[in-house]
Amino acid sequence: xxxxxxxxxxxxxxxxxxxxxxxxxxxxxxxxxxxxxxxxxxxxxxxxxxxxxxxxxxxxxxxxxxxxxxxxxxxxxxxxxxxxxxxxxxxxxxxxxxxxxxxxxxxxxxxxxxxxxxxxxxxxxxxxxxxxxxxxxxxxxxxxxxxxxxxxxxxxxxxxxxxxxxxxxxxxxxxxxxxxxxxxxxxxxxxxxxxxxxxxxxxxxxxxxxxxxxxxxxxxxxxxxxxxxxxxxxxxxxxxxxxxxxxxxxxxxxxxxxxxxxxxxxxxxxxxxxxxxxxxxxxxxxxx
Amino acid sequence: xxxxxxxxxxxxxxxxxxxxxxxxxxxxxxxxxxxxxxxxxxxxxxxxxxxxxxxxxxxxxxxxxxxxxxxxxxxxxxxxxxxxxxxxxxxxxxxxxxxxxxxxxxxxxxxxxxxxxxxxxxxxxxxxxxxxxxxxxxxxxxxxxxxxxxxxxxxxxxxxxxxxxxxxxxxxxxxxxxxxxxxxxxxxxxxxxxxxxxxxxxxxxxxxx
Amino acid sequence: xxxxxxxxxxxxxxxxxxxxxxxxxxxxxxxxxxxxxxxxxxxxxxxxxxxxxxxxxxxxxxxxxxxxxxxxxxxxxxxxxxxxxxxxxxxxxxxxxxxxxxxxxxxxxxxxxxxxxxxxxxxxxxxxxxxxxxxxxxxxxxxxxxxxxxxxxxxxxxxxxxxxxxxxxxxxxxxxxxxxxxxxxxxxxxxxxxxxxxx
Numbered sequence: 001x002x003x004x005x006x007x008x009x010x011x012x013x014x015x016x017x018x019x020x021x022x023x024x025x026x027x028x029x030x031x032x033x034x035x036x037x038x039x040x041x042x043x044x045x046x047x048x049x050x051x052x053x054x055x056x057x058x059x060x061x062x063x064x065x066x067x068x069x070x071x072x073x074x075x076x077x078x079x080x081x082x083x084x085x086x087x088x089x090x091x092x093x094x095x096x097x098x099x100x101x102x103x104x105x106x107x108x109x110x111x112x113x114x115x116x117x118x119x120x121x122x123x124x125x126x127x128x129x130x131x132x133x134x135x136x137x138x139x140x141x142x143x144x145x146x147x148x149x150x151x152x153x154x155x156x157x158x159x160x161x162x163x164x165x166x167x168x169x170x171x172x173x174x175x176x177x178x179x180x181x182x183x184x185x186x187x188x189x190x191x192x193x194x195x196x197x198x199x200x201x202x203x204x205x206x207x208x209x210x211x212x213x214x215x216x217x218x219x220x221x222x223x224x225x226x227x228x229x230x231x232x233x234x235x236x237x238x239x240x241x242x243x244x245x246x247x248x249x250x251x252x253x254x255x256x257x258x259x260x261x262x263x264x265x266x267x268x269x270x271x272x273x274x275x276x277x278x279x280x281x282x283x284x285x286x287x288x
Numbered sequence: 289x290x291x292x293x294x295x296x297x298x299x300x301x302x303x304x305x306x307x308x309x310x311x312x313x314x315x316x317x318x319x320x321x322x323x324x325x326x327x328x329x330x331x332x333x334x335x336x337x338x339x340x341x342x343x344x345x346x347x348x349x350x351x352x353x354x355x356x357x358x359x360x361x362x363x364x365x366x367x368x369x370x371x372x373x374x375x376x377x378x379x380x381x382x383x384x385x386x387x388x389x390x391x392x393x394x395x396x397x398x399x400x401x402x403x404x405x406x407x408x409x410x411x412x413x414x415x416x417x418x419x420x421x422x423x424x425x426x427x428x429x430x431x432x433x434x435x436x437x438x439x440x441x442x443x444x445x446x447x448x449x450x451x452x453x454x455x456x457x458x459x460x461x462x463x464x465x466x467x468x469x470x471x472x473x474x475x476x477x478x479x480x481x482x483x484x485x486x487x488x489x490x491x492x493x494x495x496x497x
Numbered sequence: 498x499x500x501x502x503x504x505x506x507x508x509x510x511x512x513x514x515x516x517x518x519x520x521x522x523x524x525x526x527x528x529x530x531x532x533x534x535x536x537x538x539x540x541x542x543x544x545x546x547x548x549x550x551x552x553x554x555x556x557x558x559x560x561x562x563x564x565x566x567x568x569x570x571x572x573x574x575x576x577x578x579x580x581x582x583x584x585x586x587x588x589x590x591x592x593x594x595x596x597x598x599x600x601x602x603x604x605x606x607x608x609x610x611x612x613x614x615x616x617x618x619x620x621x622x623x624x625x626x627x628x629x630x631x632x633x634x635x636x637x638x639x640x641x642x643x644x645x646x647x648x649x650x651x652x653x654x655x656x657x658x659x660x661x662x663x664x665x666x667x668x669x670x671x672x673x674x675x676x677x678x679x680x681x682x683x684x685x686x687x688x689x690x691x692x693x694x695x696x
Contacts, residue, residue, distance in 0.1 A: 208477035217477045224478035228470065233462075241459025243467060248474070250467040252459050265466045267474045310677040312526075314651060315508040316658045322511055326522040340529040341687055342680060347533060348630050349652050356536035357625055357691070361554040362528045368558050369521050464587045 030105040036113045039129055040104040042150030043143070049073055050149040054122060054173030060166040060246030073178030102221040110134055110202040110220050111141075118144045121153035122170040131222065136160050137200040137274040138223040139247060149175050157247040160271060166247035198281035200274045205281075218268070218278050225268025225278060232261030240279075242272060251275035305332070309339050313346070336362065509573045517564050524564075528557050531574060535581045542585035552588045556581040625690075632690060636683045647672055648679035 053070035111131040118126035126144040133140050144154035154169040193204045208215035208226055216227040232254045242251040250267045266275040305328035308321040328335045347355040515523035536553045543549050560580045567576050650661045662669045
């Protein structure tokens with residue numbers, strides 16, 4: 001059964017301070033199977049509660065990379081290292097997921113969940129959580145979650161027609177629970193959402209973390225896209241184009257608004273119709 | 289750093305230029321060598337050819353037999369760069385868009401603007417375009433194309449593309465370039481999503497500063 | 498051996514630093530230095546010689562524009578390599594487009610980057626490369642021993658001038674001029690062969 005959780009709320013991004021009620025997480029007040037709610041909650045807590053390190057295989061657009069990843073429970077950052085890079089990649093720091101926790105019920109409006117016994121991945125027992133999009137505005141996922149910790153052992157993302165776009169799968173993984181005596185979990189950051197009309201259903205926009213003056217971030221809680229703006233190159237007429245690398249779509253659209261040429265780019269794990277709607281929902285006007 | 293005790297380089301200026309290039313190849317050039325090498329190469333086709341040949345030789349000696357020996361794009365690149373320098377006041381990419389461009393969001397209903405307490409132009413009609421005050425200049429993205437001062441374009445949007453095929457090609461190219469330059473940014477911003485199905489979201493923290 | 502890789506990075510720092518400040522002469526030297534290897538890389542994606550040249554050119558122009566973003570965390574060539582590979586892939590993207598008469602983009606038109614690679618080098622280039630290799634080794638063998646020693650220590654052992662001066666027990670200035678003279682001797686032969694081919 002789920003329990004209500006208290007969350008500390010921090011104010012981010014804007015000068016305007018907003019206080020939200022202390023308890024934002026609803027009980028299971030929708031029809032979701034409690035086992036699914038538990039699985040979704042545990043998945044979101046896993047990075048705080050467990051340390052892990054291992055090697056996974058990332059398959060995307062015909063390229064395959066073995067990547068070593070490590071993370072300590074509760075840390076903001078972990079480490080990522082491309083093991084067999086043909087182009088030299090230095091080990092990178094990686095953020096642990098640290099956004100606001102989504103309620104399974106909220107997500108359930110956008111994705112249909114299905115939970116079943118999963119295969120062994122990296123020698124560990126798992127459950128398979130399917131997220132089937134309820135519309136054509138987000139990708140589908142199949143996640144193998146570690147029984148013991150809720151960590152994602154394998155993730156596959158799918159397009160509308162069921163094509164596998166990308167797969168990440170741990171080949172080996174060591175998981176240890178966090179030390180009982182370590183510090184309490186830090187405050188959960190809350191996204192201050194911008195109200196933008198015309199975003200695809202379920203998506204919310206905010207200033208992009210770390211790039212607050214440069215980009216917008218648009219997400220439904222799982223699907224994520226970043227939006228940037230540039231002047232439209234001189235010799236280019238309005239138009240649009242897109243490429244997809246694995247699960248990541250990059251959509252660029254040039255338009256003229258009040259006489260100024262603007263190029264909007266949406267990059268993210270979203271289908272084309274969603275990217276297009278996102279690009280249309282934001283406009284640039286010349287300032288005064 | 290180095291002094292000559294051999295008198296073999298007391299020959300013509302061009303021999304000294306060659307030697308400066310030789311030393312530069314080895315990373316042992318002092319300031320004089322570099323100045324000489326740069327000036328000489330700029331003024332002499334022969335010196336550039338010498339430099340180019342020496343690197344072909346070095347590649348072959350190192351067993352890099354696949355090096356394309358006959359390709360020479362240096363002239364075309366030189367020309368392209370020179371013409372870019374002329375066109376743009378600041379040829380080095382600047383990340384700042386002209387201050388006159390600001391981000392606006394399309395608002396509906398009575399929602400207040402989030403950036404300050406005194407919204408200007410409260411919106412009554414859905415879909416109206418409102419400028420968001422206080423957001424300041426938008427930093428341009430991280431792409432590689434040169435930044436232009438936005439210029440008023442007249443009747444541009446009413447002109448149908450002459451060649452839609454090449455326009456699509458251009459936009460695809462733009463999109464792909466942006467993928468390369470924005471992926472790390474996106475991984476940073478997307479880590480703010482609650483669930484990260486993409487196990488390998490990674491960023492270089494230096495990039496996010 | 499691996500000194501070939503070492504040798505390639507030498508001198509780049511100084512040139513890159515100047516190029517970043519806008520000295521296009523320095524960038525020109527970098528182009529001349531790396532264009533062969535960049536073209537080789539690109540020819541693994543494209544098998545048309547004219548396209549390889551176009552995209553090689555494009556790669557360098559992109560690199561020039563992106564120079565302010567080069568922080569020196571990796572070797573210059575590694576960074577350039579990545580730009581060149583991307584330019585080649587972008588070109589494939591452009592090639593993959595089919596003509597369409599209207600603006601609207603639908604899902605089937607989004608280009609999925611397949612990442613195919615294939616090697617390509619023209620027979621002429623292969624032969625030229627082999628001949629040059631033979632020519633170079635023969636010329637080195639015929640060098641006076643003190644020149645041969647200095648060049649070998651530099652190119653095959655990757656030693657610095659100072660280290661070579663230690664080994665050969667001579668002043669650094671001597672090392673410098675011996676290496677230069679060795680290169681001159683090789684250059685005379687190589688220039689003849691290459692220019693013979695380009696006429």
